[in-house]
Structure formats: C-alpha cells, structure tokens
C-alpha cells in the first residue's frame with residue numbers, strides 16, 4: 001500500500017480507537033460487557049495474602065478453578081479454604097518464585113494435575129525498602145528474581161498452550177513504582193520497571209503473531225493498604241491516596257474481564273505519566289519533591305516477618 005494511503009488509514013484507526021477508549025473509560029463498569037471466567041483455570045502467584053488472596057476469592061465467586069502458588073504454605077492453605085467457601089475448588093502449590101527450577105517443576109505438576117492455565121496472574125512481589133548502598137546484594141537479587149524474572153519463567157511455562165489454543169490472559173501486577181522511580185525503592189523500582197517492559201513487549205509479540213485471543217493486563221497501583229508497605233505515608237492523600245485492597249481488586253477484576261491492557265491507580269497516575277514524557281527532568285523532579293514522592297518511604301517498616 002502507498003505510504004500516504006497507509007498513513008491516512010492509520011490516522012482514522014487511531015482516532016477511532018481513541019474514541020472507543022474514551023467511551024469505554026466513561027461507561028460505568030456495571031454496564032460494560034465482561035468476559036465469562038467461569039470454569040477457567042486461573043493461576044495466581046502470591047496467593048497466600050493481600051491482593052493475590054482477594055483476587056483468588058473473586059475468581060472463585062465467578063466460578064473459576066484456582067491454582068494457588070505461594071512460598072507461604074499456611075497463607076496459601078488459608079486462601080484455598082476461602083476459595084472453597086466461595087464455592088470453587090483450589091489446587092495449592094508451595095513454590096519459591098525466586099527459583100527458576102522450582103517454577104518449572106511446579107508448572108509441570110500443574111499441567112499434569114489440572115491441565116492448561118487460561119488466566120495467569122503474576123502477582124507475587126517483595127520489597128526490601130532499603131536505599132541502594134544499605135541493601136544487601138542477595139536481597140536486591142531476590143527482588144528482581146521474584147518481581148520480574150518469575151514472570152519470564154511462569155509465562156514461558158504456560159504461554160505455549162495459550163498460543164496453540166489462541167486463548168488466554170496474562171496479568172502482570174507491577175506497580176506505580178514501575179513507571180516512576182523514587183527514593184528508597186531502588187531494587188523494587190528496577191524490578192517493577194522491568195515487569196512493565198516485559199508486559200509491553202509480550203503484548204506486542206502476541207499482536208505481531210496475530211494472537212488476538214490472548215490478552216494482557218498491566219496493573220500499576222500506588223501504595224495499597226495490605227501491610228507490604230506498612231509505614232509509608234503520602235503527603236496529599238486526596239490526590240495520591242493509600243489505596244484500599246478491595247478497591248484495587250475491583251479495578252483489576254474489571255480490567256481482566258474487559259480485557260483492559262493497562263490499569264493505573266489512582267487514575268491521576270495517567271496524567272503524571274503523560275506529564276513525565278513532556279516536561280524537563282528538572283521540572284519533573286521538582287514536582288515529585290513537592291508532592292512528597294521521595295519522602296513516602298522515610299517511615300517504611302514493611303511486614304513484621306520476612307518470608
């Protein structure tokens with residue numbers, strides 16, 4: 001096709017897609033058509049607490065079959081009981097997601113015990129909360145292994161079956177810290193930026209292969225009140241509130257069921273992301289400091305017991 005004609009087609013397409021996205025964003029979620037996840041096999045990593053547990057229970061209420069992965073056997077067991085009380089079934093696996101061989105071994109067992117995975121939720125995450133020079137090397141390595149590399153290995157294990165059926169969904173729970181770097185989260189931000197890059201590349205690779213039946217959803221929330229970031233504070237809570245887990249899970253479930261590619265929470269992060277690409281770095285840093293972003297981690301304590 002002539003390049004000018006191609007450009008014209010692209011311009012019309014972009015305008016159309018933009019309008020569609022705006023309309024979709026304005027329509028309340030209860031009026032949007034949602035995909036049926038009943039009987040779908042949903043694997044959630046980090047299912048033993050926080051967001052992973054809540055997501056597992058939500059999927060269970062919708063009739064999905066759950067596969068729960070966590071290093072915390074007891075927490076995972078408790079989630080499986082909640083899943084059963086919600087009327088569904090759960091298979092639980094104790095997996096250390098910082099270990100590639102553990103992941104592949106557990107994935108083989110899942111394929112034998114349960115079958116193909118329809119929805120993979122890469123949710124497990126850890127945070128050290130230490131500044132670069134205070135953080136032991138092994139902990140930094142582990143942060144990258146759990147928060148990013150584990151996504152490589154789980155996806156490599158379960159994507160081939162999705163590709164052969166042209167059906168599936170891969171959810172990357174990253175963070176706002178995967179889009180904006182801030183003081184005190186060097187290893188965490190690096191690992192989450194990597195997870196964001198992973199999601200974006202995966203989406204494009206699938207698109208290039210014409211695998212329209214496989215969807216991806218990137219999740220980037222600001223701080224959530226689950227305990228993982230206990231102690232953090234926010235200077236302007238009306239603008240940048242510490243999010244409640246249930247509202248985050250509402251948005252994630254809606255995003256998955258409407259095949260949304262990217263979810264930033266709170267929504268003002270979309271504006272910050274646009275601004276970040278438009279303003280000089282010095283201006284951006286000045287604004288970040290004003291909003292107190294670089295002070296949020298000053299009183300961080302995290303979880304009482306490390307896993």
Ligand SMILES: NC(=O)c1ccc[n+]([C@@H]2O[C@H](COP(=O)([O-])OP(=O)(O)OC[C@H]3O[C@@H](n4cnc5c(N)ncnc54)[C@H](O)[C@@H]3O)[C@@H](O)[C@H]2O)c1
Pocket residue numbers: 045046047048049050051052069070071072075095096097098123124125126146173174175176220221222223224225226227228229307
């Ligand atoms: N809490 C927040 O403020 C916040 C903000 C943005 C993004 N996130 C992200 O959301 C996700 C869920 O966080 P959460 O708040 O529910 O945290 P959480 O600590 O409640 O849950 C994380 C789960 O991951 C599991 N896990 C940790 N290391 C593991 C390992 N090596 N192998 C297997 N499982 C392991 C833990 O046992 C735990 O059950 C994480 O990826 C986190 O980075 C959290």
